[in-house]
Amino acid sequence: MPAMRAVPVRSGTGTALVAYHAGSSQPACLQLRPGAGLVMVTDVNAGTMVTWGRRSGDYSASGRRLRVVLGTGESYKGFLYLRLILRAMLRAGIGRDAVVLSLGGGVVGDVAGLAAACYMRGVNIVQHPTTLLACVDSAMGGKVGINTGAFKNAVGCIHPPRYMEAQMGRVAALPLRQWRAGLAEATKMGACLDRDFYCWMAKHAHDVERRAASAVASMVSRCAELKSYVTARDDVEAGARACLNLGHTIGHAVESGMRYRHWLHGEAVSLGIVLMAHASHRLGLLPRADAAQIVRMLASLRLPVRRPLGVDAARLADAFSADKKNRGESVCVVLLRGIGDCVAREVTRDAMLRAWSGAVHRHS
16 A cells, blocks of 8 residues: 555644554554553454554653553443543553553544543543544544443543544455445545545545555545544534534434444444435435435445334434434434535424435345
8 A cells, every 4th residue: 555645634722643654564653752651542353453552662661551452332432431441540640641542443532532531631642543434534533422322422522632643554454344334434524525525436436445555545635634624614513513424413323223233333324324315305405416326326335325124213213312413402414405515404303203214224
């Protein structure tokens, strides 16, 4: 895989350097050398990358080191594991000038980021994503949090990383299903922000799915640029940043309705994008041709475009009501006025349930 450039991701609290590079060489972030040590939070999959753990000793030559290994899946994104990390840090005598290094996917990044934000009123976090989904979205921008029951990401804050670095040689070795889930988030970036990038994704869908190096380099770099464009204007999700929630209101509800089993986050977001495209067309906002093109695009990436059977409707309704973006009795969703052009609107919970009920079943 060719060398990839670094992209500065700006926000109201500063600028984080986002670097994508080839292979599995020692991460440049390990050269930060915080005096009070390193807290590495990882999962059982990323934790097999033993060379990273061994080299982390260079990261804190004069300080304490701590390694916390979580399991995989949304069940580890809760108070129990947040408390586990914080208690381990306190017992190890970690100082407030330490750095937390998140080595894993979106779940690890979220819970490690929140732990860093809370510990001694905030320590630096370095994000080292190992999934495509985290590389193109969740590891940038600083949104961190945990779930509480049906309430997805209900407890959290904005705590931007000091640095984000992805070793794309390792990320590109993901199982195909996880890789495709990440492509859903990349597609979202184009659908809500940049028609040219969306058209590029449509043209190169086969290349990015088969992980062609040059196509992947272009895709992840452009996602970082788009994320920076948004967070520089709105780092607290008060306005422009809301567009990045396209597909997520329904996506989060689907995850909750399926009790965080069966579907990956990116798969649920794919379905959410499809349903919001259909809803946007029914409201007269999105041309039929654009809605159909979005469905074809996601289907070409082998991502879900039809709703699954067996989702608990009552739990789905509760999830709509519990969405953190809500205003009073209304549910805040992102609709499309065209590919690359979106708007946040408030709709009723009943309207969301009708959008769900009107979707076509997926018989598998």
